[in-house]
Amino acid sequence: MTVESATLPFQTCGACKRTWPTCDTFVLDPDVRLLGLQAVITHPDFNVMVFEHSCGSSVSILTPRLRHLLPQPEPGEATVRLLGTEECRGHCRLLEDLEACDAPCINARDRELILLIRRMKNAARMSEDSELMNLWKQRR
Numbered sequence: 357m358t359v360e361s362a363t364l365p366f367q368t369c370g371a372c373k374r375t376w377p378t379c380d381t382f383v384l385d386p387d388v389r390l391l392g393l394q395a396v397i398t399h400p401d402f403n404v405m406v407f408e409h410s411c412g413s414s415v416s417i418l419t420p421r422l423r424h425l426l427p428q429p430e431p432g433e434a435t436v437r438l439l440g441t442e443e444c445r446g447h448c449r450l451l452e453d454l455e456a457c458d459a460p461c462i463n464a465r466d467r468e469l470i471l472l473i474r475r476m477k478n479a480a481r482m483s484e485d486s487e488l489m490n491l492w493k494q495r496r
Contacts, residue, residue: 366421371413379422382407383473384480388415390473393466395448397440400462405469406451419466425476426468437462 365375367382376382387410394416396402404416438444438461447457447467454474457467 367415367417369409369411369413369415372409372411374409374411379425382417383422383425383476386477386481386484390454390470390477392451392454393419393448393463393470394451395439395463395466397437400437400466403463403466405466405473419469422469422473423465425472426465429465433465435462436460439463 365377366379368375376385382388389408391406391408391414394404394406396404401418401420403419405419405422407415407417409415438459439448443459444461445457445459447453447455448463454470455467456471457464
């Protein structure tokens, strides 16, 4: 990593120019909603997670930039691409399909990423709700 890349924000909204300094600030931002995974049949490293920012713009992130959030893959984890084959469960064909996939496919890891991001956002929302409730109780 160069000094220049260390100072660049993780992501910038193309419409309103809002910046997120880190992956965590982006993923946990309540103004950012996960829409789904756009899978590229021939090149899984070009898969993108598509998010919607509250300004109305969509923000796409290449999944390799988010995969560090997952544990390291197990030795022998699937390296076969099933998208477009009969064995494919079809989850990656629809952007709005946020379900996991248990097929032994290289895209299954990005499907896990969807679930992890959803859990992270839910946990952050619950924590924020709890903090607001505590503030409200203190004021009574």
